[in-house]
Amino acid sequence: MGKDKKPKEREIKYWQAIxxxxxxxxxxxxxxxxxxxxxxxxxxxxxxxxxxxxxxGKKRVFDTPVAENTMTGCAIGAALAGMRPVMVHARNDFMYxxxxxxxxxxxxxHHMFGGLMTVPITVRxxxxxxxxxxxxxxxxxxALFSHVPGLKVVMPSTPYSVKGLLMASIEGDSPVIxxxxxxxxxxxxxxxxxPYTLPIGKGAVVRMGKDATVAAISYAVxxxxxxxxxxxxxxxxxxxxxxxxxxxxxxxxLILNSVKKTGRLVVADTGWKSYGASAEISALVAxxxxxxxxxxxxxxxxxxxxxPTSVTLEKVFYxxxxxIISAVRQIVQKGGEKSVxxxxxxxxxxxxxEREFSSLAQEKEFLGPF
Amino acid sequence: MKKKDPSLKSIPANVLRDMYYMIVxxxxxxxxxxxxxxEQEMRCPIHLSIGQEAVAVGVCANLRKDDYVxxxxxxxxxxxxxxxxxxxxVAELYGKKTGCAGGVGGSMHLAAPEVGFMxxxxxxxxxxxxxxxxxxxxxxxxxxxxxxxxxxxxxxxEGTFHETLNFASLKSLPVIFVCExxxxxxxxxLLARQPTNNIFERGESHRVPGVxxxxxxxxxxxxxxxxxxxxxxxxxxxxxIECKTYRWREHVGPYYDYDLGYRSKEELEKWMARCPVSIxxxxxxxxxxxxxxxxxxxxxxxxxxxxxAVRFAKESPxxxxxxxxxxxY
Numbered sequence: 001m002g003k004d005k006k007p008k009e010r011e012i013k014y015w016q017a018i019x020x021x022x023x024x025x026x027x028x029x030x031x032x033x034x035x036x037x038x039x040x041x042x043x044x045x046x047x048x049x050x051x052x053x054x055x056x057g058k059k060r061v062f063d064t065p066v067a068e069n070t071m072t073g074c075a076i077g078a079a080l081a082g083m084r085p086v087m088v089h090a091r092n093d094f095m096y097x098x099x100x101x102x103x104x105x106x107x108x109x110h111h112m113f114g115g116l117m118t119v120p121i122t123v124r125x126x127x128x129x130x131x132x133x134x135x136x137x138x139x140x141x142x143a144l145f146s147h148v149p150g151l152k153v154v155m156p157s158t159p160y161s162v163k164g165l166l167m168a169s170i171e172g173d174s175p176v177i178x179x180x181x182x183x184x185x186x187x188x189x190x191x192x193x194x195p196y197t198l199p200i201g202k203g204a205v206v207r208m209g210k211d212a213t214v215a216a217i218s219y220a221v222x223x224x225x226x227x228x229x230x231x232x233x234x235x236x237x238x239x240x241x242x243x244x245x246x247x248x249x250x251x252x253x254l255i256l257n258s259v260k261k262t263g264r265l266v267v268a269d270t271g272w273k274s275y276g277a278s279a280e281i282s283a284l285v286a287x288x289x290x291x292x293x294x295x296x297x298x299x300x301x302x303x304x305x306x307x308p309t310s311v312t313l314e315k316v317f318y319x320x321x322x323x324i325i326s327a328v329r330q331i332v333q334k335g336g337e338k339s340v341x342x343x344x345x346x347x348x349x350x351x352x353x354e355r356e357f358s359s360l361a362q363e364k365e366f367l368g369p370f
Numbered sequence: 371m372k373k374k375d376p377s378l379k380s381i382p383a384n385v386l387r388d389m390y391y392m393i394v395x396x397x398x399x400x401x402x403x404x405x406x407x408x409e410q411e412m413r414c415p416i417h418l419s420i421g422q423e424a425v426a427v428g429v430c431a432n433l434r435k436d437d438y439v440x441x442x443x444x445x446x447x448x449x450x451x452x453x454x455x456x457x458x459x460v461a462e463l464y465g466k467k468t469g470c471a472g473g474v475g476g477s478m479h480l481a482a483p484e485v486g487f488m489x490x491x492x493x494x495x496x497x498x499x500x501x502x503x504x505x506x507x508x509x510x511x512x513x514x515x516x517x518x519x520x521x522x523x524x525x526x527x528e529g530t531f532h533e534t535l536n537f538a539s540l541k542s543l544p545v546i547f548v549c550e551x552x553x554x555x556x557x558x559x560l561l562a563r564q565p566t567n568n569i570f571e572r573g574e575s576h577r578v579p580g581v582x583x584x585x586x587x588x589x590x591x592x593x594x595x596x597x598x599x600x601x602x603x604x605x606x607x608x609x610x611i612e613c614k615t616y617r618w619r620e621h622v623g624p625y626y627d628y629d630l631g632y633r634s635k636e637e638l639e640k641w642m643a644r645c646p647v648s649i650x651x652x653x654x655x656x657x658x659x660x661x662x663x664x665x666x667x668x669x670x671x672x673x674x675x676x677x678x679a680v681r682f683a684k685e686s687p688x689x690x691x692x693x694x695x696x697x698x699y
Contacts, residue, residue, distance in 0.1 A: 033510070059510070065540070070499040070533035077503020077517075080488055081438065083510060100530075104493045105500060113481040113489055114472025115697035152699060174699035 007192040011359075015185040017159035018048040018124075021166035022086070024195040026056055029084060032170055033060040035071065036088030036124075045088050045126075046185055068094050072101035072123070076109065076175075079119045084170055088124045091133075092141045092179070095125055106175040107150030118173040122166070127181045127218070127270060130366045132314065135306035140271040142217070145177040146248045146280070152200055153248040155179040155270075157221035158356045159189040161245055164198030171197060181219040181270060183366055188359040201249035205258065207354050209240035211332050212264035214324060215255050215281055217244045220268035220300070225357045227324035237332050247277050255281060256289050263294035266327045268319075273301035295331035300324050375657050377589050386659050389431050389588060390650060391668055396423040396447045397647050398672045399456065403446075403463065404624035406680065412463040414476035419447040421586075421618035424646035425550050426451035428591025429518060429611070432599045438488050438504040438517040440497035443478040444550075444617075445490035448520050453485035457679035466686035473689045474697075494555075495521060495528035498547065502538050505545035505608075516602040517545040524555035526569050535576040535608070544602035546595070547573075547610045550585060552617040557632040570612035578608050585615030586646040589653065616641035 012020070026032045034049055040063050044050035053061040064071045068089065075085040089095055095102070102123070109119045127140045146153045152174050156162040162180065169176035206221065207228050216224040221243045228239035240258050244251060259265050265285055267278040278299040285297060300319045308317055353360050378386065400420040407416060419426070422444075430439065430451035441448040449459055454470060462469030463477050470480055478492040488504065491497045501519035508515040525531055526549060538545050549569050553560050560567055570580035581597075583590045591613055598609035618638065620627035628635040654660040 065533065065537055067530075067533035067537065070502075070530045070537065073496070073499025073530065073534075074503040074506060074537065077500040077505070078507040078510070079503070080483075080500070081504040081507030081511075083507045100493060100496065101499065105491060105496055109489065110699065111697045112471065112475050112479050114469075114474045116471065116481055116483050117489070150699060 007194055009190045009192045011188045012159055012191050013186055013188045014159045014162055015047050017163040017191050018166060018180065019051045020191070021163045022049065022052040023055055025167050025170045026052055026060060028195060031082060032084045032086065034086045034088060035062050035064050035075065037064055037066055038090060039063060039088050045090055046182070049088065068097035069101050072098040073105065075121045076101060076106050076119055079121045080109070080117055084120050086122045086124060086170060090126055091128045091137050092125045092139045093128070093136045095141060102145070102151065102175070103148045107148050110174070111150055119175050120173045122169040122176045122178055124178045124180060127179060129181065129318070130183055132309040132311065133307065134309040138307040140179070142179050142247050143271050143276040146277060150175070151248065152176045152246065153179065154200055154246040155218040156245055157184065157218050157243050159187065159191045160356055161198060161243070163191055164196050165200060165245065167195060168197035168200050172200065176200070179218065183219050187222070189356050200246050201251060203242055203244040203251035203254045205240060205254070206243045206356060207239065207241040209238035210262060211238045212266060212328050213240045213242060213258040213262045214266045214268055214328065215242045215244060216268040217247065217277065218270050220270050222357060222360060223321040224268050224324055225353060226321035226360060227328065229353060230321065231325055231328055237328060239328055250281070252284060255285065259285050259289045260292045263292055264331045265293070266298045266300060266324060268324055269301040271302060272304060273299055274304045276301055298327035298331055300327050375653060377593065378653070378657055378659070381592065383659055385431060386654060389427050389592070390654055390660060391672070392451055393423050393427045393588060393647050393650060394668055395456070395672045395675070396426065396450050398676050399446060399450065399459070402676050402680065404619065407624040411684070413465060414463065415622045416463065416477045416624070417444040417622050418619045418624065419444055421641060421646070422550055422552060422615045423447050424588040424591055424650065425548065425585050425613045425615060426520065428588045429548055429595040431592055432595045433486070433516065433518065435485055437515050438486050438501065440488050440501040440519045441490040442494065442497065442521050442525070443490065443492040444522065445478065445480050449480040449482060449487050452482065452487040454480065454482035454487050456675060457682040460679040461683040461686050464683040464686070465688060466683055467689045468682070468686040495525035495530050498525065499530050499534045502534050502543055502545050505538065505543040506541065508544060509541070514603045515544070516599050518548055519545065520548045520550060522555065523549060523551040523553065523560050523569060524563065525549070526572055527563060532576070535573050535578045538608040539576045539578050542605060542607035544605070545608045546598045546602060547608065549610070549612045551612055551614050554617065554621070554633065556621045557630065570610060573610040578610050580610035580612060582612045582614065585613030586644050586649060588646060588650040618642060
C-alpha cells in the first residue's frame with residue numbers, strides 16, 4: 001500500500017463492526033472460534049455472529065448448553081491447548097454464573113503458575129439496557145470484573161473502537177471481558193474496511209475542551225458528547241470528553257493530563273455508582289492530581305438499586321446527558337452567562353458532533369422488541 | 371520365572387516395573403514431605419496423597435506425554451505420575467524460584483505443561499470443565515490426544531461436574547473423569563453429603579459410561595484406564611472412572627487425624643492393611659517381575675533422589691521481591 005493511501009473506510013453500525021471483527025479475526029487465525037448460547041441461531045446475537053456462522057459453519061461458530069460457568073471453563077481449557085475462543089453472553093447478567101471460572105481460573109492461570117501458560121479468551125458481555133429489560137437483563141458489570149487481577153476489561157463506545165479492540169482482544173494472550181452496550185448497536189460511524197487493532201489500555205480524547213473533563217465509558221461517552229455540544233452552544237462551557245475505551249488497564253495518564261489542564265472532573269459510567277468504576281477513577285485523580293482540582297469531582301452513574309421496568313421509573317433510574325450537563329454546571333461557574341434550560345430531545349440534531357459520533361444527529365428513540 | 375497372574379499378561383514388563391518405580395517414588399515423596407513439614411519451612415497448606423497413589427500411577431501409565439492432565443488441591447501424585455520433575459515440585463513447596471511455578475503456586479498449584487500436566491486448582495471441581503476444554507481443542511485440531519481430570523468425591527456434588535458430563539457427551543469429547551473417592555470431604559463422610567455411594571453411575575443420564583474400581587489395586591486401575599483411553603482415542607467419547615480409596619493422613623497437613631473422631635483408627639488400619647504399594651509389590655514379586663533385590667535397589671535410588679530434591683529445594687533462592695508484579699497482564 002502506498003504511503004499516502006488512507007485505509008479504505010465507510011460508515012457501518014456498531015453491530016456490523018463486531019461482526020466484521022469476528023470474520024476478519026477468524027480469517028487471519030484458524031484457531032479462533034465463537035461459542036455461546038444462540039451464536040448460531042437465526043438471530044445470531046443481534047446479528048453479530050451471523051456472518052461468521054455463514055462463512056465458517058458450525059465447527060467454528062457453535063451453540064452451547066445453558067451452562068455458562070462450565071462452558072467458560074471449557075473455553076479456558078481450549079485456550080490452554082492453543083485455541084482462541086470467543087465466548088458470547090447476550091446479557092451481562094448471565095455472567096454471575098461464570099464468576100468461578102473467570103475469576104478463580106481464567107484470571108489466575110497465567111500468574112499462579114509463574115507465567116507458564118496463557119489463557120487467550122475473549123468474553124463478549126452485552127449490557128441489555130432498554131425496553132424494560134428489568135433487574136436481571138440490564139446489568140453493567142464492568143466494576144466487578146475490573147476488581148479482579150488478571151482480567152482485562154474493555155468497553156468500546158464506537159464502531160471504530162469496537163472493531164479494533166475486539167480484534168486486539170482476540171489476538172492478545174490475556175483473558176478479556178469485552179463489554180458491549182446494546183444501545184450502541186445501531187449507532188453508525190466510520191470504520192476501516194481491513195483488519196486493524198487498537199491498543200487495549202489506551203483511551204482517546206474525543207472532544208477537546210478547557211473548562212472541565214468528562215471521563216466516560218461505553219454508552220456514557222455518547223451522553224457526554226451530547227452534553228458537551230449543548231454546554232458549548234448554550235452556555236459557552238468547553239468540555240473535554242475522554243472515551244476511556246478500557247477500564248483494565250486504565251489509561252491513567254490520559255485522565256490525569258486532562259484534569260491537570262481543566263481542573264475539573266465528571267466521571268460518567270454505565271454501572272452503579274457505589275464501589276463502581278467512577279469511584280476508582282475519582283480516587284485515582286484524588287490521589288494523583290488533587291492539587292490541580294478546582295472543584296469537587298462529580299459522578300454520573302446508576303443509583304444503588306436494581307433496574308426497574310416501568311418506563312417512568314426507567315427514565316429516572318438511568319442518568320443521561322442532562323445529568324452530565326447538571327454535573328458540569330455544578331462545578332463550572334461561568335460568571336454572567338445566562339443558563340438556558342436544556343431538554344434531552346433538543347440535544348440531538350445539533351450541528352456538528354465529532355466525526356466518530358456524528359450519528360447522534362440521527363439518533364432515534366430505542367424501541368423494542370429487544 | 372513365569373507370569374502367573376493373567377491380568378499381568380497384557381502389560382509389558384517394563385511398564386509394570388516403571389509403574390512400581392513411580393508408586394514408590396510418590397509414596398516416598400509424601401512420607402518425606404510429611405516428615406519435613408513440621409520444620410515450618412514449607413509455608414503453604416499441603417494435601418498429601420499417601421494411600422491414594424495407585425490411582426495417579428495406573429491412569430497416567432496409559433497416557434502419552436502430549437496428553438493433558440489436570441488435578442485438584444491434592445495434586446502431587448498426579449504431577450509426578452504425568453512426568454513432572456520431583457525437585458521442582460519440592461522447590462515449589464518451599465516457595466523457591468526454582469519451583470515448577472516459580473514459587474507462586476505452592477503445593478495446590480503445581481504445573482508442568484512441558485509434560486502435559488496442565489495445572490491444579492484448589493477450587494473443588496474447578497478443572498473438570500477446563501480439562502474438557504482441552505479435549506474440545508484436540509478434536510478441533512484433529513489430534514488424538516486424550517484429556518484426564520482427577521478430582522475427589524466432593525467434586526461430583528458441584529454443578530459443573532454434571533454440566534461437563536453433559537457437554538462432553540454431547541460432543542463425544544476425549545476426556546476421562548477420574549474420581550478418587552476417599553470417602554471424606556475434609557471431615558465430612560460421603561453419606562452425609564450424597565444419598566448413595568455410587569459415583570461411577572452419575573454419568574448414566576448423560577450417556578457417559580462409568581466403572582468402579584478398587585482404588586488401591588494398581589492393576590485394576592491400569593486396566594480400566596486403558597479401556598477408557600483407547601475409547602477416547604477412537605473418538606468414542608468420555609468415560610468416568612471411580613476409584614475407591616482412602617486418605618491415610620489428615621485432610622491438610624502431615625499428621626494422622628483419627629483422634630478427631632470423625633473416622634476411627636480401626637477404619638484407617640483396615641485401609642492401611644490394603645496399602646496400594648504393598649499390594650502391587652507383592653504381585654510383582656510373586657510373578658517374578660521384580661526380585662527382592664530390585665525392590666531394595668529401587669527404594670534406595672528413590673530415597674536418594676528425594677534427598678537430592680530436598681537439598682535442591684532448600685538451597686535454591688527465593689523469588690526476588692521485584693518479581694511480585696511479574697506475569698501480570
